[in-house]
Amino acid sequence: MKTFKRFKNIVNSNLNSALDSLEDPAKMIKLMINDLEETLSQVKKTKASHLREKSILEKDISDLKLRIERWESRAKLAVEKGKDDLAREALNEKRACEIRINKTLEDLKSYESILMSDDESVAQLATKLKEIKDKQASLVRRAQTAKTKKKVDSAIKVSESFEIGEKFNELEARIEQMENEVNLEHSSSLNEFEKLEIDSEIEAELEKLKKSSSKKVEK
Numbered sequence: 100m101k102t103f104k105r106f107k108n109i110v111n112s113n114l115n116s117a118l119d120s121l122e123d124p125a126k127m128i129k130l131m132i133n134d135l136e137e138t139l140s141q142v143k144k145t146k147a148s149h150l151r152e153k154s155i156l157e158k159d160i161s162d163l164k165l166r167i168e169r170w171e172s173r174a175k176l177a178v179e180k181g182k183d184d185l186a187r188e189a190l191n192e193k194r195a196c197e198i199r200i201n202k203t204l205e206d207l208k209s210y211e212s213i214l215m216s217d218d219e220s221v222a223q224l225a226t227k228l229k230e231i232k233d234k235q236a237s238l239v240r241r242a243q244t245a246k247t248k249k250k251v252d253s254a255i256k257v258s259e260s261f262e263i264g265e266k267f268n269e270l271e272a273r274i275e276q277m278e279n280e281v282n283l284e285h286s287s288s289l290n291e292f293e294k295l296e297i298d299s300e301i302e303a304e305l306e307k308l309k310k311s312s313s314k315k316v317e318k
Contacts (some may be wrong), residue, residue, distance in 0.1 A: 135228045167193050
């Protein structure tokens with residue numbers, strides 16, 4: 100169970116770091132899967148070790164039971180033969196074996212509890228691993244979509260900021276100024292043409308008046 104808790108701390112740390120940046124969702128999820136697989140492997144190895152220890156304890160208990168039976172038989176035989184000292188010695192050995200077997204039974208019970216915890220950890224890890232693998236493609240797409248949306252929202256916020264607004268206004272004013280200058284130059288050119296046209300008309304009219312006046316003088 101401690102291994103599983105340690106795994107959760109590692110994954111939570113990696114996940115929080117990855118979620119803060121969201122730089123590479125696919126890499127982030129692959130990292131989580133690798134962590135899960137590695138931890139699952141460690142938990143299975145730990146469980147196998149606990150199973151071996153349990154088997155050793157069970158064998159010790161079986162051996163102690165045989166020894167208890169043997170010392171009990173020896174004590175009975177000694178009593179039958181009138182060997183009270185040997186009977187007491189056999190009973191003392193039997194008592195020592197009983198103490199050892201009770202302690203070993205407690206250890207066995209503890210290992211059974213540990214193995215139940217191991218089974219729970221293996222089941223939880225296997226379930227979570229399958230869940231992440233099943234959702235891997237979908238999570239990558241969702242993360243990429245969220246990342247894109249975050250960039251768009253950030254760009255919109257920047258464009259709406261006071262500084263950008265001021266720069267945009269300056270740019271707009273500069274464009275309007277350029278347009279006015281072009282229009283002014285165009286208007287000035289038109290005025291020149293109009294002036295030439297008017298001067299030509301006046302000169303023509305003046306010439307006409309001169310000719311008319313000249314004819315009157317001749318008459």
